[in-house]
Amino acid sequence: MIPPSLSFPGSIIWTIPGLSLEKSWNYWLRNWLWKVFVFRKLRFHSRGLLFAGILVFIIDSSMTSPSDIDFWASRYRDKSTPWDKGGPHPELLLRLSEGAPELSPPPGGRALVPGCGRGWDAIALAKSGWEVLAVDIVQELEKDLSPTLSQLGGEFRQGNALESQTDAFELIFDHTFFCALPPGNRADWGRMVKNCLAPGGFLVSIVFPVNRPLDEGGPPWRMTLDDVKASLEGFPLGFLECSPVRERSPERAWDEQWAVFRAPCL
Numbered sequence: 001m002i003p004p005s006l007s008f009p010g011s012i013i014w015t016i017p018g019l020s021l022e023k024s025w026n027y028w029l030r031n032w033l034w035k036v037f038v039f040r041k042l043r044f045h046s047r048g049l050l051f052a053g054i055l056v057f058i059i060d061s062s063m064t065s066p067s068d069i070d071f072w073a074s075r076y077r078d079k080s081t082p083w084d085k086g087g088p089h090p091e092l093l094l095r096l097s098e099g100a101p102e103l104s105p106p107p108g109g110r111a112l113v114p115g116c117g118r119g120w121d122a123i124a125l126a127k128s129g130w131e132v133l134a135v136d137i138v139q140e141l142e143k144d145l146s147p148t149l150s151q152l153g154g155e156f157r158q159g160n161a162l163e164s165q166t167d168a169f170e171l172i173f174d175h176t177f178f179c180a181l182p183p184g185n186r187a188d189w190g191r192m193v194k195n196c197l198a199p200g201g202f203l204v205s206i207v208f209p210v211n212r213p214l215d216e217g218g219p220p221w222r223m224t225l226d227d228v229k230a231s232l233e234g235f236p237l238g239f240l241e242c243s244p245v246r247e248r249s250p251e252r253a254w255d256e257q258w259a260v261f262r263a264p265c266l
């Protein structure tokens, strides 16, 4: 069983003003129009402008906005999920079949799949003997994923995967979760890895997209191995490998890399 001490209390995501690339109209309404209004009202007073800036900063950073949940939920609702290839990542299957050390579960080994989406990777890991906790902010994913995963001894949990507070996992498998986070959340991602990885546990990060021109951005955010390393800076994680993916996801437009890190053994 997954330890009950694990909690993912927040289903609320902090928004980083202006950094999201693709948002629904109500995102812009909630996050920007009111700021334009405040600035228009106060722009003629120098103190007013300062006040408006402080006000926007305070409200924005203290506002618990559900807009990111709405954004992701609407993508699933609208079946607009180009990242979802309808199955586990082919490299995951290949490496599982090869018995890759990072994917070989120790007895009772637990795996965390943050931002699991429809859970294809989580299911593949559960079938290979991992006790899987799959986390996603989108509640609606539970109905399809939970029955399959629980039959395999795993669990789906709705919540903010960045808020987990445990070091209990021998594997964290990140597939297009890191690149789905606004860069401002990357330090939280690093903290989550540090808190969740058991001694000797592995972090697998699929780095994507690899050869996309930097000025083209995403999707939804640009990501490199250095970004992953920077997010983990200060944590004593060993970097083991970063190799081109041999089995690419069909139709995935850019190259991918398989990066492996390991927490120190006690």
Ligand SMILES: C[S@@+](CC[C@H](N)C(=O)[O-])C[C@H]1O[C@@H](n2cnc3c(N)ncnc32)[C@H](O)[C@@H]1O
Pocket: 013, 072, 073, 083, 084, 085, 114, 115, 116, 117, 118, 119, 135, 136, 137, 138, 159, 160, 161, 162, 175, 176, 177, 180, 181
């Ligand atoms: C690009 S999708 C990848 C989904 C899945 N890993 C896959 O490869 O099919 C990113 C996923 O992260 C989820 N997500 C985004 N922010 C999250 C957060 N803070 N906590 C948990 N899940 C999150 C989204 O709902 C979405 O399912």
